[in-house]
Amino acid sequence: MSLAMATENENLKIVQVWHGGKFQKRLQEMGIYKDSQIKVIKNDIPGPLIVDVKGSRLILGRGQAQKIMVEGE
Amino acid sequence: MDKIRIALAGNPNVGKSTLFNRWTGMRQHVGNWPGKTVEKKEGTFKHDQYEMEVVDLPGNYSLTAYSVEEVVSRDYIVDEKPDVIVNVIDAANIERNLYLTVQMMELGANLVLALNMNKFAREKGLKINKKQLSQLLGVPVIEIEAVDETGSEELLKSIVKISKSPNIVLDRLEYGNEVSEHIQQVKEIIDEDISGMDAPSSWIALKLLEDDPEITKKIEESGNGQRVLKSVKKMQRHFNDVFDDDADAAITDARYGFIAGLVSESVKKPKIDKVTKSDLIDRIVTHKYLGIPIFLLIMWLTFQITFTLGDPLGGYIEGALGWLGETVAASMGEGFLTSFIVDGIIGGVGGVLVFVPLIFILFLILSILEDSGYLARAAFVMDRFMHKLVGLHGKSFIPMILGFGCAVPGIMATRTLENEKDRLLTMLIVPFMSCSARLPVYALLVAAFFSAYQGWVIFSLYLLGIVVAIIMAAIFKKTIFKGMSAPFVMELPPYRLPTVKGALIHMWERGALFLKKAGTIILALSVVIWALSSLPVGVEYASQESVTGQIGTVLSPIFAPLGFGEWQATVAIIYGFLAKEVVVSTFGTLYGIGEDGGGEEAATEEAPAGESTSVEQANETSAEASAEEASAEEETAPEEDQGFIAAMQELFTPLSAYAYMVFILLYIPCMATLATIKRETNSWKWPGFAAVYTFVVAYVVSFVVYQGGLLMGFA
Numbered sequence: 001m002s003l004a005m006a007t008e009n010e011n012l013k014i015v016q017v018w019h020g021g022k023f024q025k026r027l028q029e030m031g032i033y034k035d036s037q038i039k040v041i042k043n044d045i046p047g048p049l050i051v052d053v054k055g056s057r058l059i060l061g062r063g064q065a066q067k068i069m070v071e072g073e
Numbered sequence: 074m075d076k077i078r079i080a081l082a083g084n085p086n087v088g089k090s091t092l093f094n095r096w097t098g099m100r101q102h103v104g105n106w107p108g109k110t111v112e113k114k115e116g117t118f119k120h121d122q123y124e125m126e127v128v129d130l131p132g133n134y135s136l137t138a139y140s141v142e143e144v145v146s147r148d149y150i151v152d153e154k155p156d157v158i159v160n161v162i163d164a165a166n167i168e169r170n171l172y173l174t175v176q177m178m179e180l181g182a183n184l185v186l187a188l189n190m191n192k193f194a195r196e197k198g199l200k201i202n203k204k205q206l207s208q209l210l211g212v213p214v215i216e217i218e219a220v221d222e223t224g225s226e227e228l229l230k231s232i233v234k235i236s237k238s239p240n241i242v243l244d245r246l247e248y249g250n251e252v253s254e255h256i257q258q259v260k261e262i263i264d265e266d267i268s269g270m271d272a273p274s275s276w277i278a279l280k281l282l283e284d285d286p287e288i289t290k291k292i293e294e295s296g297n298g299q300r301v302l303k304s305v306k307k308m309q310r311h312f313n314d315v316f317d318d319d320a321d322a323a324i325t326d327a328r329y330g331f332i333a334g335l336v337s338e339s340v341k342k343p344k345i346d347k348v349t350k351s352d353l354i355d356r357i358v359t360h361k362y363l364g365i366p367i368f369l370l371i372m373w374l375t376f377q378i379t380f381t382l383g384d385p386l387g388g389y390i391e392g393a394l395g396w397l398g399e400t401v402a403a404s405m406g407e408g409f410l411t412s413f414i415v416d417g418i419i420g421g422v423g424g425v426l427v428f429v430p431l432i433f434i435l436f437l438i439l440s441i442l443e444d445s446g447y448l449a450r451a452a453f454v455m456d457r458f459m460h461k462l463v464g465l466h467g468k469s470f471i472p473m474i475l476g477f478g479c480a481v482p483g484i485m486a487t488r489t490l491e492n493e494k495d496r497l498l499t500m501l502i503v504p505f506m507s508c509s510a511r512l513p514v515y516a517l518l519v520a521a522f523f524s525a526y527q528g529w530v531i532f533s534l535y536l537l538g539i540v541v542a543i544i545m546a547a548i549f550k551k552t553i554f555k556g557m558s559a560p561f562v563m564e565l566p567p568y569r570l571p572t573v574k575g576a577l578i579h580m581w582e583r584g585a586l587f588l589k590k591a592g593t594i595i596l597a598l599s600v601v602i603w604a605l606s607s608l609p610v611g612v613e614y615a616s617q618e619s620v621t622g623q624i625g626t627v628l629s630p631i632f633a634p635l636g637f638g639e640w641q642a643t644v645a646i647i648y649g650f651l652a653k654e655v656v657v658s659t660f661g662t663l664y665g666i667g668e669d670g671g672g673e674e675a676a677t678e679e680a681p682a683g684e685s686t687s688v689e690q691a692n693e694t695s696a697e698a699s700a701e702e703a704s705a706e707e708e709t710a711p712e713e714d715q716g717f718i719a720a721m722q723e724l725f726t727p728l729s730a731y732a733y734m735v736f737i738l739l740y741i742p743c744m745a746t747l748a749t750i751k752r753e754t755n756s757w758k759w760p761g762f763a764a765v766y767t768f769v770v771a772y773v774v775s776f777v778v779y780q781g782g783l784l785m786g787f788a
Contacts, residue, residue, distance in 0.1 A: 022139050023560045028325045029135035030562060031169045034318075036329070041352075044361040047457035048467065050565060052346070054168040055197065059453050061466055061561030 004049065004065040006040045011073050014038055018067040030058060038070060077236045078126045080149060082177065083161035084170050085132035086446075086566035088189040088219035090114075092161060093129045094578050095219065103582060106145045111488075113145075120229050128155065134169075136176040138287040141488075150180055151272045156236040158182045159228070161219070164194035164201060165567065167340060171332045174210075178246055181273045183239040184212045185231050189219050193567055196350070198343030205339040211245045220572050243273060247334070248327035251315070255282065255308045262304055266297045281305045282312075282320045351567035355450070364454035371447070375438045375477075376535070377528060380516075383431035390430065394423040409607075416662055417603030422596050423661070431516070432478075432509040433584045439478050440579035444571035448474060449563065456561065463546040466561035469499045473542065476506030477535070480746040482583055483508075484753060492559030498549050500750055501763055504742035505542040507535045510654040514737050517657055518730045521721035530731070534738055541739060541770065598651050602644075602662050621663070635736060635772070636729030636779035646736070652743045664720045728787045732779035739771035 006012055014036050017024060027033065031053040041057065042050035049060045083089045093101070097116025106113045114129040130149060131142035138144055150158065158177060162170040167188075177184060188194075188201065207214040213231045217224035248256070259278035263270075270277060280288040282305060292298035312320040358367055398419045405411045442448055448471050456467025468490060476483030483503040490496040515531050523530040605620040612618045617626060617640060624647065625640030632638050632646070641663050649656040725733060742750075747760040754760075 019560070023562075025135075025137055025139050025321075026560075026562060028322070029137070029172060030564070031172070031329075032562075033322065033325055033329070035326070039346075042355075042359060044457075046461070047361075048453060048561060050355075050359065050453070054166070055199075056163075056166040056169050057565035057567070059449070059456070059467070059561065059563050059565050061456070061460075064560045064562060 001070065002066045003038065003040065003051070003060075003068040003070050004043075004062055006043065006070060008040050008043050010039065012038050012040070012070040013073055014068060015071050016069040018069070019064070023064075031056070032058075032060075032068065037073075038068075074122055074124045076124045076126060077157065077232065078128075078153075078155045079232060080128045080130050080153075080155040080158045081161060082130045082146065082150075082158050082173070083132060084134055084163065084166075084173060084564075086564060087132070087161045087163040087166075087170065089129060089132060089161045091219040091572060091575050092159075092187070092189070092217070093127060094575055095225075096125070097127060098574075099578075111141055111145050121233070123233060125232075133173060135173060136180070137283075138285050144287065147180065150177065150182055154271075156183065157185055157232050159185050159187050159232065161187045161189050164188045164191045164216075165197050165199065167194070167199070167201065168332055168336050171335065172328060175246065175328050175332060178210070178212075178242040179273075179276045179279055181243050181276070183235060184210075184242065185228070185235055186210070186212055186214045187219075187224075187228055188214060188216045190569075191216050191218065193349070193569075196347070198347045200341040202339045202341075206335065209245070209335050209339060211242050212240050220570075243275060247331050248324070249330060252323060252327040255311075255320075259301065259305055259308065262301050266300055267292070267295050278305075279324065282308060283324055284309070284319075284321060349567065351446075354568055355565075358447075358450050359453055364450075365458065368451055368454050371442070371451075372535075373532060375435070375442070376531065378438060379431060379435045380528070380531075383434045386430035386434075387427045391427045394419060394427065398423070412607065413600075413603060416606075417599055418596065422599055422658065427513075429584075429588065431512055433580060435509050435512075436478050436583045437576060437580040439475065440576045440583075441571045442474075444569075444575055444579065446566045446568045449565050452563065453565065459543075462543055464550040465495055465498065465546060466559065468561060468563055469495060472499050472503050473506050473539075476503040476508060478583060479508050479510065480504045480506070480742060481749045484746065484749045487753070490559065494554045494556060495559050497754065497759065498546060498554045500753065500759065501549065501766075502542040502546050504746055504763065504767060505538045505545070505739060507538040507738055508653070510652060510743065511737060513654050513657040514649075515734055517660070517717065518721060518725070518734055521718045522725070522727040522730045534734055537735065537774075538738055541774065545766075545770065598648060598655055599658055599662060602648055602655075602659055606662060632736075634780070635775040636732045637725065637736075639724055641724055642733060646740070649737060650741050650743065652745065653737065656737055660717070660720065664717065726788050728779060728782040732775045732782070735778050736771050736775040739767060739774055741768050741771075 003012070003014075014032065014034055017027065017032065017034055019027060032038065032051075036053070039052040040049055041052050046062065048062055049065050051058050051060055051065075081089050081093055093114065093116065096118050098118075100118065101114055101116035104113050104115075105111065111131055116127050116129075118125050118127070128149065130146045133140075133143045133146055136143050136147045149155070160174050160177060162174070174184070174186065186206075188203065191201075194201065203214045203216060213235060215224050215228045215231055217228055247253070256275055256278045259281060260275045263274040263277055267274075277288055277292070281292065281301065289302070292301055309320045312318065312323050316323050318326075357363060360367075398415050401419070402411055402415050405414075442451075451474060452467035452470050454467070455470040459465050459467055459470060469487075471489070472483045472486040474483075475486050480503050483506065484500050487496045487499045487503070490499060512531075515534060519527050519530050602621065605624075606622075608620045616622055621644050622640055625642075625644035628647070629638045629640045629643040632643055637643075641660065644663065645656045645659040648659045721730070741747075741764045747764060750760040750763055751757060
């Protein structure tokens with residue numbers, strides 16, 4: 001499922017990131033990459049998400065979250 | 074005295090600037106990195122017998138070649154080889170923060186880790202074993218609190234020590250067999266073929282495998298790179314086959330793997346994540362329905378506080394200037410030079426200086442909002458709204474909010490937007506945000522016409538600016554900037570209490586630009602306005618016969634449909650292009666405000682002869698109308714100057730005054746703003762476009778306000 005559909009406060013693992021180039025790089029250095037852990041803190045539709053990655057909080061646009069595939073642990 | 078050159082590095086929002094400010098205080102210099110539109114901060118301080126030279130590197134998450142800031146940082150580390158790099162780390166986010174640390178280690182940098190925000194880490198339940206971490210990395214790890222003295226001595230001692238005996242960090246990195254092996258192979262070829270590189274060859278190998286465009290280019294240019302590049306290509310293919318991943322991703326994984334190992338050995342995490350205070354505040358502040366009202370409330374309070382505190386302070390400055398004008402006039406007698414100093418300089422520059430407290434307080438509040446972490450929440454809250462209406466993401470909202478202070482830092486803040494189209498679009502709408510230079514104009518007219526509704530009238534103008542900005546953005550997004558908006562990801566830093574020193578320095582950095590403007594552009598313009606108002610020789614000062622008056626008279630019919638077809642209003646608009654606060658000083662010069670201390674008597678005495686009777690009458694009515702204000706004369710605020718107010722009441726009606734404020738809000742951005750757009754876009758096309766389109770928008774909106782108002786029966 002995509003990250004945008006995830007429920008709040010569930011520990012998830014990223015299985016695929018459908019972003020490329022520069023933005024993929026940016027996500028990597030902020031801690032979002034294949035096989036890394038992620039947790040959705042806030043998921044109010046519509047609007048961006050707040051996620052927890054390695055203990056830091058990130059704002060992630062909804063469109064971007066739709067292209068990140070996750071699975072529950 | 075021995076010199077130690079220190080570079081401060083770290084992720085954004087880790088307290089790097091706080092440490093920098095505490096070390097260097099006011100002994101800092103802010104400029105740009107050569108040839109780049111990236112801010113460079115340098116400063117010095119003394120410690121024992123050492124002269125410390127500090128450079129604050131831009132906040133980065135990484136050292137790729139994908140952003141200018143990152144290139145600036147890594148070039149500095151490679152080319153300038155600072156004696157020590159202090160890597161400030163947010164202890165609460167240690168894992169992500171170490172990603173940058175590892176990349177600096179790859180460069181062979183001589184590091185000291187400064188763990189900051191330990192209180193917050195403890196609140197989250199993290200226990201960091203500094204000794205263990207230090208041993209694993211081979212660099213000193215010092216616990217500090219950038220906001221106070223905690224760990225300060227120890228950090229400085231460590232810096233001195235490390236500057237003498239550099240760390241050897243390269244062999245500490247463990248990337249797993251496969252990755253390490255490939256790096257080693259490429260490194261060997263580099264060592265054989267290419268000499269004289271500044272950076273460690275293992276780093277170059279790593280960067281080549283990552284497909285770093287800058288380093289690849291450098292190797293190509295070296296002339297001996299064929300063999301290296303060929304083997305890199307081969308290995309990248311190998312990665313694709315073996316890992317089903319590109320080399321780049323495999324290296325990222327390897328770095329995070331190494332960090333995960335470090336963290337598991339030196340950091341104890343709680344089993345269940347603790348809920349921090351920051352989370353609790355965010356539940357309310359970023360709430361689905363409460364978020365936007367809270368944002369509006371905070372903005373409204375910002376302007377309320379600015380006015381409540383700034384007005385009386387401005388009154389003191391106004392009093393002092395009045396005294397100065399009178400003293401000069403009394404001691405020098407009447408004459409050309411007296412007129413030059415009193416009408417030209419004190420009237421022009423003084424008219425603007427009176428608003429300095431207002432502007433500084435606004436900058437201070439904006440700094441506090443930024444430093445506390447609230448602006449990032451505002452970006453989050455506004456994203457939903459911006460996305461739907463405009464197609465821009467919430468990050469674009471931060472430059473817009475900074476634009477309330479001044480469009481110049483606002484436009485510079487668009488650098489954080491990755492997408493070029495979004496960036497241009499944001500630059501074009503930032504000038505609609507009502508900057509602090511426009512405040513003096515409102516303050517003056519509101520005091521003359523709307524004193525009972527002061528707050529609301531000004532608030533309505535700010536809101537109008539935002540609404541126009543959003544409408545224009547939506548139009549642009551559907552026409553000239555068609556296309557996908559940039560992906561949105563940004564860090565949400567935890568809330569923190571801004572430090573007094575940090576907020577003051579922040580305020581000073583921005584406010585000083587304004588003072589500089591008052592001392593240069595506005596001073597020069599005041600002289601020009603004064604000269605044009607005194608010529609041709611023999612005319613009554615600032616009368617309709619003067620050059621200024623003639624220009625205004627010729628152009629004024631253009632503005633008649635908007636309700637302000639008088640030549641003085643037109644002259645103020647023309648000069649206001651040079652800097653918006655000049656609108657006030659133009660009126661100041663035209664009506665000779667600088668020389669009176671706020672008293673009625675002075676106003677009537679010194680008003681231009683042609684206007685004096687009417688001014689006198691108006692003055693009386695206004696004095697009646699606001700008797701209590703007049704009685705508190707000694708401490709009146711600048712815009713309560715009775716002579717000035719009377720002049721405005723003569724010139725405008727309430728409706729035309731409102732239409733005039735709308736025009737001043739929206740029309741052509743000031744010279745400094747256009748110059749900034751030119752610098753940031755590197756072409757005259759965009760500033761030219763901005764000037765033309767904002768003029769059209771201002772004309773149309775003011776026309777609608779004035780004519781619509783007339784139809785509805787306002788006057």
